[in-house]
Amino acid sequence: MNPVSSRARTPTARKLQLAALLRHLRERGGITQRDAGASVWPRSSAGSVQNKIARLESGDTGIEVDDLNRLLSVYGVEDGEIAELALRLQADTSQRGRWSGYRSIYSEPYRRYIDLEEDAALIRHVATEQIPELLQSRGYMEAEFPHGAGTPSATPHAIKARLARQEQVLFRDDPPQVHVVLSESCVRRVQGSKAVMRDQIEHIISLSKKWPNVVIQIVPFLPRPLRSTAIPETGILERFVLLRLAAPPLPGQEPGHLDFAFTRKGNELAWSDEVRHYETLWRRATTAALPPAETRLFLRDALYSFG
Template sequence: MAKVTPTAKKLLLGKELAYLRDRAGLSQTQAAALIEKHQTKMTELESGQASITLGDLLLLLKGFGVTDEAYIEALLELRRGNHQRGKWTGIRSMYSESFRTMIDLEENCDLIRTVESEVPPGLLQCEPFIRSLFAHDPKDLDDRVKARLVRQEIFYKENPPQVAFVISEAALRRQYAPPEVMREQINYMIKLSKLPNIRLQVLPFKTRVQHTAIRDCFVLLRIPSPGAAGPLEFAYTENLAELRYMDDKRIVAAFDQSWARLTGLAMSFEETRRFMRKVAGEYS
């Protein structure tokens, strides 16, 4: 069976179903019996790994005692088109299967917070810099570049998310591209940082960090819910071996605390822009 890409709608619907099942005092096995399915079906639904038919959703909501028509309509809207399989064609097919969940989450977030240590975050990269990053693998280069740039459309959409970044000075000085491209990349980040929904802070080398440092790069994502279960909150990390999407409340809270410490240590927004202009000038 092909791997299913959990979409934001599937994840939101799954969280709502888990909330309603718990509120009704039912186990996953008991809930699955309402739609004549095995317990594993509820596990898949609640984790965003499976789709549900209209009939089964209505049966579950009836079994959970949901009578509010507006709430029911909100959940039905989450079900409509939540597979989004046609989305991954054209330049979007350049995203790896494991990263497609991130793209869908980004497009549905109201808050994105990123910590990066070694390279400018993907959401802030300009075209010449992206081309330099992928220069070693020229196959489908134009589509790779377009696929990464299209992610930045979330900055300009109606009701855009609030997007915040803390990056290490190393991300400005590590030369992934020729000096003129590095300068353009830094100036591009300065330009984006002036958008009303973007906040950018740099943590300079000289800052004494004691027990807090940018050791682990991560992204915190929050996706608002139209239902009663509250927003989806994820911590995202990646390395050469794997990408991880973690929604455990304790894990997310730990990353949130790390974010708070780092933003307190990093330069202010204006100090960051002045510092970045200085570094850009050194590439002249």
């Protein structure tokens, strides 16, 4: 794979790919953040330059082209392919104009998530109470925004935004792997009406059968007989998403990946640094859940409960 071809689509993901690349180059050279920053910005204080490199390596800030070239020189980058990759990742990281129209309804944390969702090679989602937005049918979305609720203009924009995300993620030519673990509460809690729920459940079954990149499992309220242990309560009652992005490979190295965790508290979405913790919860969730084929049988049985 050509490293440049792994460049992300969105400014947010490109900034994080650049952050990971620069951190790798600095650590490979055995250079501290303070020394790296002091070499590029010699007139700034030691604390200031260390903080700047730290923020750069976490994707919280960008870097000017001239400063990037100086930093690559400090890291001893002589490979033109690596320098080209870094410069291409640095280019066009502005979000200006990307969040107009119906997409402007999203908060800043959610915008960051949506960018990474679009660029993800793997999306792993644990959900309770409500079907995740990527898997929602239009009727289920409309039931969340009943006529007259909130500002009238927000309802169609919210639905258009979710449908656009589904097109960008699930139905594009090179879709990511999407693996979702649902608590049984997602398909028992009525949103709108029984007819809406029937349509929603049929939609999930159809997605899991039609699209090989979509895997859906359900954790029933009652574990199956002889099953080792049910998932610990904190593992299924806590909603979270793990997003995996491709890390552009360096010449002569195998492609790597970058993992990010997001948690949901009510309607709030938050970035989490506890990726390993949520990886553990994910393994427990998939172990406790029914396999995909059994999940489809379970969902077909659930249809009868809605008439």
